[in-house]
Amino acid sequence: MTMGCPYGTHRVLEPAGVLPQPAWRLNNDPAIYDNEILIDVQRLNIDSASFKQISDEAGGDPGRIAEAVLAIVRERGKMHNPVTGSGGMLIGTVRQVGPALTTDLRPGDRIATLVSLSLTPLRLEAVHAVRPEADQVEVTGTAILFETGIYAKLPSDLPDNLALAALDVCGAPAQTARLVKPGQRVLILGGGGKSGLLCSYAARRAGAAEVICFDYAEESLARARRLGAAHRYIRGDARDALGVMRAVGEKVDLTLSLVNLPGAELGAILATKPTGTIYFFSMATSFTAAALGAEGVGSQVEMLIGNGYYPGHADLTLDLLRESPALRALFEELYA
Amino acid sequence: MTMGCPYGTHRVLEPAGVLPQPAWRLNNDPAIYDNEILIDVQRLNIDSASFKQISDEAGGDPGRIAEAVLAIVRERGKMHNPVTGSGGMLIGTVRQVGPALTTDLRPGDRIATLVSLSLTPLRLEAVHAVRPEADQVEVTGTAILFETGIYAKLPSDLPDNLALAALDVCGAPAQTARLVKPGQRVLILGGGGKSGLLCSYAARRAGAAEVICFDYAEESLARARRLGAAHRYIRGDARDALGVMRAVGEKVDLTLSLVNLPGAELGAILATKPTGTIYFFSMATSFTAAALGAEGVGSQVEMLIGNGYYPGHADLTLDLLRESPALRALFEELYA
Ligand SMILES: NC(=O)c1ccc[n+]([C@@H]2O[C@H](COP(=O)([O-])OP(=O)(O)OC[C@H]3O[C@@H](n4cnc5c(N)ncnc54)[C@H](OP(=O)(O)O)[C@@H]3O)[C@@H](O)[C@H]2O)c1
Numbered sequence: 031m032t033m034g035c036p037y038g039t040h041r042v043l044e045p046a047g048v049l050p051q052p053a054w055r056l057n058n059d060p061a062i063y064d065n066e067i068l069i070d071v072q073r074l075n076i077d078s079a080s081f082k083q084i085s086d087e088a089g090g091d092p093g094r095i096a097e098a099v100l101a102i103v104r105e106r107g108k109m110h111n112p113v114t115g116s117g118g119m120l121i122g123t124v125r126q127v128g129p130a131l132t133t134d135l136r137p138g139d140r141i142a143t144l145v146s147l148s149l150t151p152l153r154l155e156a157v158h159a160v161r162p163e164a165d166q167v168e169v170t171g172t173a174i175l176f177e178t179g180i181y182a183k184l185p186s187d188l189p190d191n192l193a194l195a196a197l198d199v200c201g202a203p204a205q206t207a208r209l210v211k212p213g214q215r216v217l218i219l220g221g222g223g224k225s226g227l228l229c230s231y232a233a234r235r236a237g238a239a240e241v242i243c244f245d246y247a248e249e250s251l252a253r254a255r256r257l258g259a260a261h262r263y264i265r266g267d268a269r270d271a272l273g274v275m276r277a278v279g280e281k282v283d284l285t286l287s288l289v290n291l292p293g294a295e296l297g298a299i300l301a302t303k304p305t306g307t308i309y310f311f312s313m314a315t316s317f318t319a320a321a322l323g324a325e326g327v328g329s330q331v332e333m334l335i336g337n338g339y340y341p342g343h344a345d346l347t348l349d350l351l352r353e354s355p356a357l358r359a360l361f362e363e364l365y366a
Numbered sequence: 367m368t369m370g371c372p373y374g375t376h377r378v379l380e381p382a383g384v385l386p387q388p389a390w391r392l393n394n395d396p397a398i399y400d401n402e403i404l405i406d407v408q409r410l411n412i413d414s415a416s417f418k419q420i421s422d423e424a425g426g427d428p429g430r431i432a433e434a435v436l437a438i439v440r441e442r443g444k445m446h447n448p449v450t451g452s453g454g455m456l457i458g459t460v461r462q463v464g465p466a467l468t469t470d471l472r473p474g475d476r477i478a479t480l481v482s483l484s485l486t487p488l489r490l491e492a493v494h495a496v497r498p499e500a501d502q503v504e505v506t507g508t509a510i511l512f513e514t515g516i517y518a519k520l521p522s523d524l525p526d527n528l529a530l531a532a533l534d535v536c537g538a539p540a541q542t543a544r545l546v547k548p549g550q551r552v553l554i555l556g557g558g559g560k561s562g563l564l565c566s567y568a569a570r571r572a573g574a575a576e577v578i579c580f581d582y583a584e585e586s587l588a589r590a591r592r593l594g595a596a597h598r599y600i601r602g603d604a605r606d607a608l609g610v611m612r613a614v615g616e617k618v619d620l621t622l623s624l625v626n627l628p629g630a631e632l633g634a635i636l637a638t639k640p641t642g643t644i645y646f647f648s649m650a651t652s653f654t655a656a657a658l659g660a661e662g663v664g665s666q667v668e669m670l671i672g673n674g675y676y677p678g679h680a681d682l683t684l685d686l687l688r689e690s691p692a693l694r695a696l697f698e699e700l701y702a
C-alpha cells in the first residue's frame with residue numbers, strides 16, 4: 031500500500047513541509063495513493079472574490095477568464111487564486127476510490143467537494159464554458175480528495191448546478207443559524223448575493239427581530255426583495271464606512287460580511303454594537319484592517335474568521351432550499 | 367471652530383472616502399483641528415511583525431531600518447508598513463489639546479496612544495536611535511490623535527519604555543483573561559515573546575489547567591522558563607503544522623497565535639480541539655489561510671480576529687507587571 035498523509039502533505043511540491051492549502055504548488059498527478067479519491071471533474075464553482083478579481087483583470091471576456099483559470103491551475107496544480115488567496119469548489123463523478131479508505135463512495139457516484147479548491151490537486155484538460163452570472167466554469171479534468179477531505183453526495187431532488195452553487199457557501203447559513211439569537215438585529219453586507227440570500231433566510235428563521243439587507247446594485251436588492259426575508263433594504267457601498275453606519279442607524283447585534291471585494295471591514299465595525307459580533311465570511315477580508323480598524327475606533331466588537339466548515343452545514347443549506355420555494359426559485363433562476 | 371470628523375476622515379488624502387486605517391496616505395500637518403490632540407513624539411514601538419519585516423529587508427542594519435521607517439512615514443503620513451499592513455504605537459508629550467475636546471489631558475502630559483500607528487497622522491523630523499531588541503525607535507516628530515482615539519497616561523511607577531512595550535500588546539493579555547476558562551488547556555504559539563510572556567501569566571492566573579509555551583529560539587524559551595508561568599515548554603517551528611500538532615499531543619481548548627511571521631495558521635488549527643477556540647493576535651495572520659485551512663481539515667474551530675482593544679486592557683496589563691516581580695524583571699531587562 032502507498033499511503034499518503036491524511037492531510038495531503040505528500041502532494042505538496044513547494045514549499046516543502048507545509049500543508050496543501052498554504053502551499054504554492056501541488057502534485058496533481060491522477061495516479062492516486064491508497065487513501066485518496068480520484069474525481070472526474072465536471073464543473074468548478076470559483077469563489078466569488080476570486081472570480082470577480084479574475085473577471086475584472088480579464089475585462090469580463092469569457093475567453094480570457096478561461097485562460098486565466100487554466101494558467102493558475104497549470105502553475106499551481108490547484109485553482110488557488112494567488113491574488114485573493116481563495117478557491118471555490120467542484121462537482122464531478124468519482125472515478126476511483128483508494129482501497130485503504132473506509133467510505134460508502136463508489137465509482138460513478140456524483141459528489142461535490144466541501145474542501146476548498148485552494149487545497150485540492152486539480153488537473154484541467156479544457157475549459158468548455160464560462161458562466162459569469164454563476165461564477166462557474168465547465169471543464170474536463172481530474173481532482174484528488176485526501177483522506178480528511180469532506181464531500182457531499184449530490185442530492186437527486188435538486189439540479190446539480192444549483193447544489194454546487196449553494197454548497198459553495200454552505201458554511202455561511204450554518205454559522206448564521208448558530209450565531210443569531212432570537213430578537214437580535216442582524217445586518218447583512220452583500221445581502222443580495224448568493225450567500226446573502228441564504229443567510230437572510232437563515233437569520234429570519236432563527237428569530238432575528240430585524241434583518242437588514244445591504245447591497246450595492248439595485249438588481250441585487252431587487253432579488254433580496256423578491257425573497258422577502260429581510261425587514262429593511264439599504265442600497266449603498268459597503269466600502270463607505272461612515273455611509274454604512276449612518277444608513278443602518280441604531281447599531282446591530284450581529285453583522286455578516288458577505289461582499290466579494292476588499293474594504294468592507296470598517297463599515298461592519300461601525301455599524302455593529304461594541305458588544306456585538308461580526309462574522310467575516312468574505313474572502314476579501316483583510317485581517318489587519320479588521321483588527322486595527324476596530325482598535326482604532328475603540329470598539330471591542332468580537333470578530334470571527336468565516337470558517338467554511340460547520341458540522342451538518344451541507345444538509346442544513348440544501349434543506350433551506352427545499353423548505354423555501356421562493357429561495358429555491360431564485361437559486362434555480364440564477365444558478366441552475 | 368474647525369471640527370474634524372471624530373474618526374479622522376478629514377485627514378485622509380487618498381483614497382477619498384475611507385477611514386484613516388485603510389487609507390493609503392494621511393495629512394500629517396501639525397496644525398490641529400479643534401477636536402484633535404497634537405503630540406510631540408519621543409519613541410515608536412513598531413509592531414513586531416512589521417519590525418521583523420523591515421529588519422529582514424534591511425539585513426538588520428540599524429541605519430537602513432531608520433531609513434525605511436522615515437521613508438514609509440514620508441510616503442504615507444503614518445507608520446503603516448505596506449507589506450504587513452500593521453503599525454504599532456507611540457509615547458510622547460501632549461503639546462496642544464483642541465478646545466472642542468472634553469478631556470482631562472493638558473499640555474505637558476505624557477501619554478501612550480492606544481490606537482495603531484497605522485491610522486495615526488505622523489510627521490518625523492529624525493530617527494535618533496534604533497533599538498532592535500525592543501522593536502522601538504527614538505524619534506523627533508509630531509502625531510495627531512483624533513476625537514475617538516484612545517490613549518493612556520504614562521504611569522509614574524513604571525519606566526516609560528517598559529510601559530510602551532507592554533501597552534503595544536495590551537489587547538492580548540486582556541483577551542486571554544476573558545477567554546480562558548478555569549481548567550482549560552491553553553497553547554501559546556510565540557509564548558516566549560513579549561505578548562507571549564504576558565499571556566502565559568494571564569492564562570495561568572485565569573485558572574488554566576495547562577499552559578503550553580511553544581517557541582522557536584532557545585533564548586525565547588529560556589525567558590519563558592524564567593517566568594515559569596507555563597506548565598510545558600516546546601521548542602519548534604509554528605509553521606510546521608504537523609510538527610506542532612504532534613508535539614502538543616492531546617488537542618487544546620484554546621490557542622493564542624502570537625508569532626511575528628506568516629504561516630502559523632494551520633499549526634494552530636491542528637493543535638486545537640474542533641470545538642475549541644483560536645485567538646489570532648499575530649499581525650502576520652492570513653485570513654484566507656485560516657478560513658480555508660480549517661475547512662480543509664474539517665475543523666469547526668472558532669477563530670477570532672485579534673482585536674487590539676478591550677475595555678480596561680491598558681490597566682489590566684500594567685497591573686500584571688505590578689503584580690508579578692518576575693514578569694516585571696523580564697520586561698525591564700528586555701525593554702526598559
Ligand atoms: N469563508 C468561506 O469559506 C467562503 C466560502 C465561499 C465564499 N466565501 C466568500 O463569501 C463572499 C460572498 O460569496 P457569494 O458567493 O455570496 O458572493 P456573491 O453572490 O457575489 O455576493 C456578493 C454580494 O456582495 C455585493 N457587493 C459587492 N460589492 C459591494 C459593495 N461595495 N457594497 C455592498 N455590496 C456589495 C454584491 O452585490 P452586487 O452584485 O450588487 O455588486 C453581491 O450581492 C465572497 O467574498 C466569497 O469569497 C467564503
Ligand SMILES: NC(=O)c1ccc[n+]([C@@H]2O[C@H](COP(=O)([O-])OP(=O)(O)OC[C@H]3O[C@@H](n4cnc5c(N)ncnc54)[C@H](OP(=O)(O)O)[C@@H]3O)[C@@H](O)[C@H]2O)c1
Pocket residue numbers: 321322325413414415416452534535537555556557558559560561562580581582583584586587602603604605623624625626627647648649650672673674675
Ligand atoms: N492584534 C493587535 O492589535 C496586535 C497588536 C500588537 C502586536 N500584534 C502582533 O502580535 C504578535 C506578537 O507580538 P509581540 O510583540 O509579542 O512579538 P515578539 O515579542 O516578537 O514575539 C513573537 C514570538 O514569536 C516567536 N516566533 C517567531 N517565529 C516563530 C516560529 N516560526 N515558531 C515559533 N515561534 C516563533 C518569536 O520567537 P523567536 O524570537 O524565538 O523567533 C517570539 O518569541 C506579532 O505578530 C504582532 O504583530 C498584534
